[in-house]
Amino acid sequence: MIDLRSDTVTRPTPAMRRAMAEAEVGDDVYREDPTVNALEKRAAQIMGKEAALFVPTGTMGNTIAVKMHTEHGQEVISESRAHLLDWELSMLAWFSGCLIRPVPTSDGILHWKDIEPAIRPLSSHCAPTTLIEIENTHNMAGGAVYPVDVFEDICANAHSRGIKVHLDGARIFNAACHLNRPVRDLAAPADSVMFCLSKGLGAPVGSMLVGTAEAIGRARGYRKRLGGGMRQACRGGTDRAGRNAAPVGRRSRQRPASGV
Ligand SMILES: Cc1ncc(COP(=O)(O)O)c(C=O)c1O
Numbered sequence: 630m631i632d633l634r635s636d637t638v639t640r641p642t643p644a645m646r647r648a649m650a651e652a653e654v655g656d657d658v659y660r661e662d663p664t665v666n667a668l669e670k671r672a673a674q675i676m677g678k679e680a681a682l683f684v685p686t687g688t689m690g691n692t693i694a695v696k697m698h699t700e701h702g703q704e705v706i707s708e709s710r711a712h713l714l715d716w717e718l719s720m721l722a723w724f725s726g727c728l729i730r731p732v733p734t735s736d737g738i739l740h741w742k743d744i745e746p747a748i749r750p751l752s753s754h755c756a757p758t759t760l761i762e763i764e765n766t767h768n769m770a771g772g773a774v775y776p777v778d779v780f781e782d783i784c785a786n787a788h789s790r791g792i793k794v795h796l797d798g799a800r801i802f803n804a805a806c807h808l809n810r811p812v813r814d815l816a817a818p819a820d821s822v823m824f825c826l827s828k829g830l831g832a833p834v835g836s837m838l839v840g841t842a843e844a845i846g847r848a849r850g851y852r853k854r855l856g857g858g859m860r861q862a863c864r865g866g867t868d869r870a871g872r873n874a875a876p877v878g879r880r881s882r883q884r885p886a887s888g889v
Pocket residue numbers: 685686687688689691712713764766767768797799800825827836
């Protein structure tokens with residue numbers, strides 16, 4: 630039976646299980662786990678960013694990303710069916726003290742013309758917008774994929790206004806596969822990207838957060854605060870999933886679900 634409820638029910642392959650059993654481990658909170666260090670290096674390379682952080686879940690990755698880019702009392706723009714808004718237990722309010730300003734679309738794909746009117750400047754009446762969050766592929770919009778130029782346009786305009794962009798790329802390899810582009814092209818304009826190893830890539834747990842070395846350095850502290858420092862987590866299988874994630878996302882083609 631092929632279980633199509635979700636790509637989160639995918640299981641590790643025998644090669645991944647072997648890699649887990651044989652993985653060299655150490656204390657990752659001391660940054661002494663060679664497998665995690667190799668995984669983080671590889672994730673940063675694949676995404677074309679300076680640094681990466683291994684986190685237990687995509688939700689924690691998004692939570693930390695919002696914290697990295699905002700201060701309490703600010704606004705974050707997202708599409709109105711974003712995972713961050715509907716399925717992450719308001720972590721953005723709880724941990725970062727921010728509010729989401731949701732922007733509805735018919736197909737899940739935001740354009741700059743949709744976003745611009747929702748931006749709030751700092752004034753005596755408004756909390757400022759400091760972050761835009763984009764989900765690619767968009768889960769609740771049936772796995773909708775952002776055209777690269779649409780995302781580039783959003784990021785260029787956001788940056789010209791001093792606003793950061795976080796990409797929830799839980800299934801970014803599916804998007805890369807669909808567009809037949811290296812995943813780093815999709816990640817390039819974003820300030821940070823979260824992607825999941827635990828979904829179509831088949832690892833039992835784990836997600837990666839990538840960005841600048843400075844931001845990821847802070848992210849490491851937020852991960853510890855959230856209880857996400859996992860010591861020896863035997864992540865060989867996860868590293869294997871990372872290595873399986875070919876730059877154009879070749880393997881995700883073989884997996885059942887695309888953003889469902
Ligand atoms: C788009 C998107 N972002 C983030 C997550 C959160 O991932 P996790 O379940 O690992 O917390 C999911 C989970 O399905 C998702 O679909």
